[in-house]
Amino acid sequence: MRSQQVNNRLVECGLVAGPLFVLTFLIEGALKGSGYDPMRHPVSSLALGEHGWVQTANFLVCGLLTIACAVGLWRSGLRAGAVLIGIWGLGLVGAGIFVTDPVSGFPVGTPDAVEYTTIGALHDGFSLPAFLALALAQVVLSGGRGWKWRVYSLLSATAFAATFVLAGTGFDQTESLVDVAGLFQRLAVTIGWAWLFALALRVRRRT
Numbered sequence: 001m002r003s004q005q006v007n008n009r010l011v012e013c014g015l016v017a018g019p020l021f022v023l024t025f026l027i028e029g030a031l032k033g034s035g036y037d038p039m040r041h042p043v044s045s046l047a048l049g050e051h052g053w054v055q056t057a058n059f060l061v062c063g064l065l066t067i068a069c070a071v072g073l074w075r076s077g078l079r080a081g082a083v084l085i086g087i088w089g090l091g092l093v094g095a096g097i098f099v100t101d102p103v104s105g106f107p108v109g110t111p112d113a114v115e116y117t118t119i120g121a122l123h124d125g126f127s128l129p130a131f132l133a134l135a136l137a138q139v140v141l142s143g144g145r146g147w148k149w150r151v152y153s154l155l156s157a158t159a160f161a162a163t164f165v166l167a168g169t170g171f172d173q174t175e176s177l178v179d180v181a182g183l184f185q186r187l188a189v190t191i192g193w194a195w196l197f198a199l200a201l202r203v204r205r206r207t
Contacts, residue, residue: 003075004207007072007075007076007207008072008204008207009072010068010069010071010072010075011069011072011073011076011200011203011204011207012069012072012200012204013065013066013068013069013072013200014065014066014069014072014073014085014196014197014199014200015197015200015201015204016065017062017065017066017069017193017196018062018193018194018196018197019193019197020058020061020062020065021058021062021092021189021193022189022190022193024054024055024058025043025046025055025058025186025189028046028051028054028055028058029043029046032046032049032051034049034050034107034108035105035106035107035108036049036106037106037182038182038183038186039179039180039182039183040104040106040178040179040180040181040182041103041104041106041181041182042100042103042167042171042181042182042185043055043182043185043186043189044095044099044100044123044127045100045102045103045106047059047096047099047100048099048100048102048106048107049106049107052099056096056099057096058096059092059093059095059096060092060093060096060097062092063089063090063091063092063093063094063095063096064089064093065089066085066086066088066089066092066196067086067089067090067093069085069089069196069200070082070083070085070086070088070089071086072203073085073199073203074086076203076207078141078203080140081137081140081141081199084133084134084136084137084140085133085134085137085196087129087130087133088130088131088133088134088137088192088196089130090126090130091126091127091129091130091131091133092126092130093126094122094123094125094126094127094130095123095126095127095130097126098119098120098122098123098125098126099119099120099123100120100123100124101114101115101116101117101119101120101123102114102115103171104171104173104178104181112173112178113172113173114171131164131188131192134160134192134196135157135160135161135164135192136157138153138154138156138157138160138192138195139153139154139157141153141199142154142157149202152195152198153195156191156192156194156195157195159187159188159191160188160191160192160195163184163185163187163188163191164184164185164188166181166184167181167182167184167185167188168181169181170182170184171185
């Protein structure tokens with residue numbers, strides 16, 4: 001019984017991480033000012049400039065919560081999915097430790113195209129595999145009882161991957177997407193977190 005209680009608390013970390021992450025970047029993006037445009041600029045850019053520590057803390061705290069959830073999923077028998085979600089959590093922690101490079105003219109006075117530094121490259125080196133891992137997790141964990149969960153997970157994975165690609169294309173300064181790249185990234189992140197919340201709720205109810 002004690003072991004099950006610990007496992008439940010770990011899984012429940014997945015119920016906290018997503019809402020906390022999304023709420024934080026929505027509030028911070030609305031208040032950032034100084035040339036920051038949530039429609040145009042990535043969530044990671046919130047870590048640049050004044051009060052950048054808020055988004056850094058958001059990455060670190062939510063990353064650790066996600067890793068805890070992954071441990072709970074592992075203990076629940078969802079081994080392959082737990083590893084992939086653990087990679088997502090680790091990627092968030094890495095994205096918090098290594099700050100992104102400026103892109104799309106933020107902070108003000110920086111060029112639109114990314115001029116990579118070692119720290120910025122490490123940020124992407126953690127972030128990109130994390131996004132891939134979360135997309136794969138949605139596919140790997142789409143099985144089980146109930147066709148509704150399978151359909152939801154596969155649709156979620158498709159929408160998550162599509163909006164992520166559109167965001168990346170915009171951040172690469174494709175003219176037709178550059179001004180909405182931030183919106184597409186926020187859609188991708190919210191879709192991914194919503195699925196993880198639903199997964200944690202599903203596992204928690206089952207146990």
